[in-house]
Amino acid sequence: MKNFNHINAKSLEEAIAILSEKNTVLIAGGTDIIPLLKDTVLPEYPETVINLKTVPGLEFIKEIKGNLCIGANTRLTEIAGNRTIKEKYTALAEAASKAATPHIRQMGTIAGNICQLTRCWYFRKPQNRFQCVRKNGNKCFAAAGDSRYHSIFGAVNGCLAVNPGDLAPALIALNAEIITTKRIINAIDLWETGYPSNTVLAKNEIITEIQITEPSSGTKSTFIKFAVRKSVDFAIVNCAVSVGKDSARICLNGVAPNPYRAEKAETVIAGKKVTAELAEKAGDIAVADAKPLKDTAYKVQIAKILVKRALLSL
Amino acid sequence: MHNNEKINGSGKRTSFTHATAQAQAAGSIEAIPATVKDFRCPVCSKDFSGYPELKQHYTEDHPDAVIPVTVSLNINGKDCEVLIEPHWTLQRTLQFRLGLTGSKLMCDRGVCGSCTVIMDGRSVLSCSILAVECEGKNIQTIEGIAANPKWKPLVDAYCKWDAMQCGYCTPGFLVSAKSILDKNPHPTDEEIKEALAGNICICGTYPRHSTAIMEAASIMAKEGE
């Protein structure tokens, strides 16, 4: 790793002031950003790294008037093991328990998880060997190269890399809101394929909290992940679903540059009793718009089956 | 003659037993420098008598460079202070400032768990933690486990069950194992597998670990009675 200035921020105001200057990055658990710095993936190596862990009051799980509030610095282990989250917001607890490894879950935070950069191997190639569209280059190397882990729903801004996160689909299925220092963003609107960030957040905008409105009684949710190994590996495809009396939300990840909400499949399920046929139909419809690349046809099958299995396991 | 006798560099026979390993680990903890002694400039390798002098040197000779910082840590119960640059990881600091070579660097990317240490009760990856962010933290490394007689049954069980081949991943596994036994003195096979799911062994010793840990757990429970 190359050298940088390091500041343990004492308050959000301090962190925002430094972020507004040129060439700074935030570090929370560090599990994503430290490898990025080691490999000098960011085209501009940061002059200053700002530690958010030293800002007090960002690590909590609370229920306020029935709604769930999770502080930005809360570690994945805490989310995976929290009783309330397991009972009422099951998809989120399951997603947190299946991300990465036990060690990374004890370090990694919820905000870091949803802000992590894509794992595309061209994008992450050390020393910026591939000047791809995400780095203001003019092509996506996955289009002609090895795209086995890339999109099945086409490109966004020319990029075929997928969003790798496990918590993102769960937050979308649970209709979470992301509270930042500037505004409230509905989870579905947080991601955007741009660069340097993976999100719509401004350079000096910091996530402070995630809020989820209490699901109506009878609502159930779940998360399933397909990966090569049970531990360590990123999802090839993952899926979160939340089904209530007359509503359904289905979100896939690992299949498109941004988390993919299968809205048409939701209408198949909403207000109905989930049967094997209906779940199968929802799976088919969820991938009806897929345009797989030469190497990703297999992911269409996986996505379809995950939707079906998730619905049937509720 | 024991088959664990080794011939050391001078040709003298030394017997490598748990006692020698324990003494070696205790020695390396003992040898942790409590205060910074070398104030060497990482840019030009000049030595200084103290931190103010080093800082002064930076303002004069390297005005644009990042100044090294001092960090206070508690490693295996011993308070110490290190002088590092902000981009140094905890693993690098343990190895090159404190002489603790047990936390191994394998992947350097948070994937393999060979650099696991226990920080404030959590098992975490020292390759992916900046040392500047560890100010005031309590850190336990494999040396702390090896030096503590309480954990002899765990080390013994690892040897007895041959839960290692090349041994490079083993310190990381042992630290994760200690961490689960701290929280759960009687873990099941499933619970152990889950707790060790962040440790990768290229030699494929996986099945041996839960056998060793469960045996150590029952011996430690008996000893505790």
Ligand SMILES: Cc1cc2nc3c(=O)[nH]c(=O)nc-3n(C[C@H](O)[C@H](O)[C@H](O)COP(=O)(O)OP(=O)(O)OC[C@H]3O[C@@H](n4cnc5c(N)ncnc54)[C@H](O)[C@@H]3O)c2cc1C
């Ligand atoms: C071996 C390995 C396996 C992994 N497997 C998985 C997996 O299976 N599933 C998965 O989902 N993830 C996985 N990850 C990715 C990820 O590192 C973790 O999931 C973790 O949650 C990231 O959180 P962090 O706090 O460590 O992030 P950091 O590395 O600290 O930060 C990540 C990014 O988020 C930004 N950020 C952090 N906090 C905020 C905030 N409050 N406001 C705005 N921006 C912020 C940072 O600037 C940085 O750009 C894996 C990582 C590794 C190394």
Ligand code: FES
């Ligand atoms: S060296 Fe730290 S996880 Fe591999």
Ligand code: FES
């Ligand atoms: S014993 Fe060789 S890597 Fe595990």
